[in-house]
Amino acid sequence: MKNTINFEDFSQVDLRVGTIIEVNDFPKARNPAYQLHIDFGTLGIKKTSAQITTLYNKEDLLNRQIVAVVNFPKKQIANFMSECLVLGAVKEKDVMLLHPELQVKNGTPVL
Template sequence: MQQIEWQDFARVELRVGSIISAAHNPKAIKPAYVLKVDLGELGIKTSSAQITAHYQAEDLIGRQVLCVCNFAAKRIAGITSEVLVTGVYDPDNKVVLASFDMPVANGARLA
């Protein structure tokens, strides 16, 4: 594993957001949702997320997730993805969302 300096990590804007909408993206080659995420002071951002294996769109509404907010926007399957919703792969290579066990403010930065 390559080590990084604290300054490298500090440059990554990891913030909490609440999913306010989720819909299937019919243009995606691999099944994906188009998410709208409320990031508090940063506003509402769009993300493309391949998380359909474990999550139904309607069950994602209100869920708080951890997002990388300072990547450059990227065009993915017909949408502009502005943030990366984070997660980890399970043993079947399906994404499990990084989330919180207690409510926190939208836009809060990872400590």
């Protein structure tokens, strides 16, 4: 377990639901990854990269809803600017995406 935080610390993290609308290979990434474009409704479309190529192919990801942190600063990854962080659970070395059980509006906060 990591260090204990208080509720105020947690409330600073902006978790939102978005829909993956575009998936591209990312050959310049250090580890196998995809470039994702995610629609967060009124927050707009944000880009990120995700090392999820072992469990997901591009077709499986298109139109899938996911959960992401949307208030991190932008981060340069190779020649690509990441604007959010998609959340997943790790099973052995593979990442499984977290997602809502039912379809919700893009940009819906996760509490």
